[in-house]
Amino acid sequence: MNDQQSGSTTSTLFGYAPAPESRSVVDIAPSYGLFIDGEFREAAGGKVFTTRSPADEEVLSEVAYGQADDVDAAVRAARAAFETWSALPGTERAKYLFRIARIVQERSRELAVLETLDNGKPIRETRDADLPLVAAHFFYYAGWADKLSYAGCGPDPRPLGVAAQVVPWNFPLLMLAWKIAPALAAGNTVVLKPAETTPLSALFFADICRQAGLPKGVVNIVTGDGATGAALVGHPDVHKVAFTGSTAVGKEIARTVAGTDKRLTLELGGKGANIVFEDAPLDQAVEGIVGGIFFNQGQVCCAGSRLLVQESVHDEVLDALKRRLRTLRVGDPLDKNTDVGAINSAEQLARITELAEAGEAEGAERWSPPCELPERGHWFAPTVFTGVGQAHRIAQEEIFGPVLSVLTFRTPEEAVAKANNTPYGLSAGIWTEKGSRILKLANQLRAGVVWANTFNKFDPTSPFGGYKESGYGREGGRHGLEAYLEHA
Known part of the structure; x- marks a missing residue:
């Protein structure tokens, strides 16, 4: 909170005390x-x-x-x-x-x-x-x-x-x-x-x-x-x-x-595409991106692990996303304030680590917010890759962890082509204010579930499943x- 009266630029950050469930x-x-x-x-x-x-x-x-x-x-x-x-x-x-x-x-x-x-x-x-x-x-x-x-x-x-x-x-x-x-x-x-x-x-x-x-x-x-x-x-x-x-x-x-x-x-498995158009409600979309990939540490078959952003809003979306990720709390899963918990096993952590290293080796740029990981247990910091190519392993293989690959597109046709360019076909998300665009793209995406201006929402009355692998x-x-x- 800035002190406007004194002109001070110092801020006071209000932290959360631990609130562990019993x-x-x-x-x-x-x-x-x-x-x-x-x-x-x-x-x-x-x-x-x-x-x-x-x-x-x-x-x-x-x-x-x-x-x-x-x-x-x-x-x-x-x-x-x-x-x-x-x-x-x-x-x-x-x-x-x-x-x-x-x-x-x-x-x-x-x-x-x-x-x-x-x-x-x-x-x-x-x-x-x-x-x-x-x-x-x-x-x-x-x-x-x-x-x-x-x-x-x-x-x-x-x-x-x-x-x-x-x-x-x-x-x-x-x-x-x-x-x-x-x-x-x-x-x-x-x-x-x-x-x-x-x-x-x-x-x-x-x-x-x-x-x-x-x-x-x-x-x-x-x-x-x-x-x-x-x-x-x-x-x-x-x-x-x-x-x-x-x-x-x-x-x-x-x-x-x-x-x-x-x-x-x-x-x-899945390699869900979360598609953000320039006319999308961007603040809402950022929350959907975070929920789509960092919910359950990204260990979700329908996770939105590929973010497709229209070029005209790429920088704006990435800046907002990075600001949001700096607020995520990683740590004790029993703490009610925790956003990102532990990776399920040492084997899964090794798989996530291997693919993240492959992303760097293939030329993508890796970023994670500052966070201190616990010394014991299995942990992986929320990670975003930019400069990702469609042939990169992190764009094709299911990582099953808190790792987001960011790609760009110019036209709806390019977005559909990139979204469908995967062996999987489980889920996708579309962010735009145009209902007609949502309906058109939903019919073109080879995904069993397509969310409109939301992600990872489930209901027992709705069928869930996929195509291809x-x-x-x-x-x-x-x-x-x-x-x-x-x-x-």
Whole structure:
């Protein structure tokens, strides 16, 4: 604040005192088993692994490592439960989904702290974005459970059977909800494999299922690594596979499922373009750029990791963006004032670091705001690259971190060409005051989701999915039910 009366140019900056959320609201057990047929049990082979907090590398708990025998037991439990669960009237299945949604709301503070500890994302995001959306998805699909004949799959659609679901580490509980809620509403039973680095919220969800009185075997959770997921996807008694994760693993799964009668949906990587025209509301656009790439440390498949700015406003947008980035707070994810938390794992941090170094080596100019990173844990400063060419790795490959590549364009046609010049096709954003331009470009962009004058907004009623190497199939909305139903 400038002292106008004295003519002084000195400023007083008002800092934020630390405001950490209490860790005591969540009780993490020293060890967890597999959740099979309504009960927790040890892995058949007795193997375990540890899950750590990315922010300080503290061991949070020891978790059972499921192998082929455990996967088989979980699938058999789901298959046995399917006959009864699928025969229930939709109104009865809906009651369980409503109960789960309400319990998620009641335990939302506990679950938000748990997710932040295990994942590393700021508590503001888990509290204000993840948990409300988790509950909303269960509420939404509870409403569909007795209306399946109106879902567009024929007058008497039938559930498929046992659904194998493999979820990633960037939104562990939200991706669980995206998959389990429509599967159960449609009458399927589930075996879910959470990510190796973030298993805790799925195991807490198992307790929520018991609290809601969900029949045994309807939801089963097998923790482990990629080998566990491969055993689940390849199991002969699985009827449906749903996977969210990397494109490389998605291709492996597609090869495994090929030649079988298993239904498959894949939600894979992305390299979203955020397109800013000269007539855009620039202050609003800058906020959308920041939210598009630095939300969840950029570890978002639909992140706006490529910023396409019209040449005439390039300097103005970059100056405003840099001013905004200087205000971001990087640090303790449990601090309610934190904007950018920890990178999920050492492996992911190494990947981000490698690609950032490649950007510099290929001639792009790197900039980060001044920030002091914690000594322990996995951290990466918000980073912006300018002077990026379309052939640069940072413009083509998914970084999955807080790294923004800036390119320019002159005409709408050039913007579309550059936006589509990627192997991916998951998301895009358009910033302009002209509605006609938004509608025209949205039809030209090869992206499953196009946001207009906003970014990274989600709703359970809206379908989400991509083209090309971003996968196929849709989750959310009525479209999310189609993947779990077949025509009678």
